[in-house]
Amino acid sequence: MNKITQVINLLKKEFPGLKPVPSKSDPLDVLIATMLSQNTTDKTSYIAFENLKVNFKNWDDVMNAPITKIKDSIRVCGLTNQKSASIQMMLLQMKKKYKRLSLEFLRGKSDPEIYDELLQYNGVGYKTISCMLAFSLGRDVFPVDTHVHRVSNRLGLAAASIPDKTFAQLKDSIPKGKKFLLHTLLIRFGRKICRSKNPLCGKCVLYALCEFKDKELYAGSNNAEPKENNFIILEHI
Numbered sequence: 001m002n003k004i005t006q007v008i009n010l011l012k013k014e015f016p017g018l019k020p021v022p023s024k025s026d027p028l029d030v031l032i033a034t035m036l037s038q039n040t041t042d043k044t045s046y047i048a049f050e051n052l053k054v055n056f057k058n059w060d061d062v063m064n065a066p067i068t069k070i071k072d073s074i075r076v077c078g079l080t081n082q083k084s085a086s087i088q089m090m091l092l093q094m095k096k097k098y099k100r101l102s103l104e105f106l107r108g109k110s111d112p113e114i115y116d117e118l119l120q121y122n123g124v125g126y127k128t129i130s131c132m133l134a135f136s137l138g139r140d141v142f143p144v145d146t147h148v149h150r151v152s153n154r155l156g157l158a159a160a161s162i163p164d165k166t167f168a169q170l171k172d173s174i175p176k177g178k179k180f181l182l183h184t185l186l187i188r189f190g191r192k193i194c195r196s197k198n199p200l201c202g203k204c205v206l207y208a209l210c211e212f213k214d215k216e217l218y219a220g221s222n223n224a225e226p227k228e229n230n231f232i233i234l235e236h237i
């Protein structure tokens with residue numbers, strides 16, 4: 001059994017009730033929600049997304065709005081200048097190219113075609129597109145966020161300096177049908193056990209498989225109260 005399959009099997013036992021349930025939400029909604037979620041918590045990015053939905057009639061309205069109104073709506077989630085500019089510019093470019101602000105046409109395209117299509121927009125990278133593919137189109141993909149990147153590299157599944165490189169190294173090695181499941185398991189595991197600071201190596205079911213050079217230093221860490229975010233934003237869009 002290869003290491004990825006061992007990790008999946010052990011984490012499924014660790015989190016027995018965890019089932020990945022991608023929604024079938026509007027792809028443009030999910031894309032923008034994911035852009036808002038960069039470098040912040042699920043809670044604040046969800047508030048920012050809800051603010052946009054309340055303060056604007058539709059995405060055309062956001063496209064035509066004064067940028068200050070967009071900034072005010074999303075201020076809670078940080079990187080306000082960058083996120084508001086990226087979202088408005090993307091909407092302008094999409095309107096020009098597709099004539100309407102809808103990404104429903106992507107449902108008929110393959111994953112590689114969708115990556116190619118959306119990577120042209122500033123602020124939209126592999127993780128953002130992968131989240132949209134999973135949470136809106138129900139595709140079996142492997143979004144790599146900061147938790148997935150950290151845990152994958154500590155375990156030795158990847159050897160990469162940034163999440164996009166971890167994605168490139170792992171996306172074709174994960175068994176078919178298990179990519180989104182592994183993503184969900186690693187996020188939960190990264191938040192509860194293999195935390196960025198003070199990982200709980202002493203209670204880790206993956207200890208024997210792990211290649212993290214400092215794991216022995218943390219082998220006594222097993223009883224700190226784990227901090228968990230309130231929810232995973234994209235399951236609620």
Ligand code: SF4
Nearest residue numbers: 194199201204210212
């Ligand atoms: S042993 Fe420690 S570093 Fe390795 S996966 Fe477990 S918690 Fe993470």
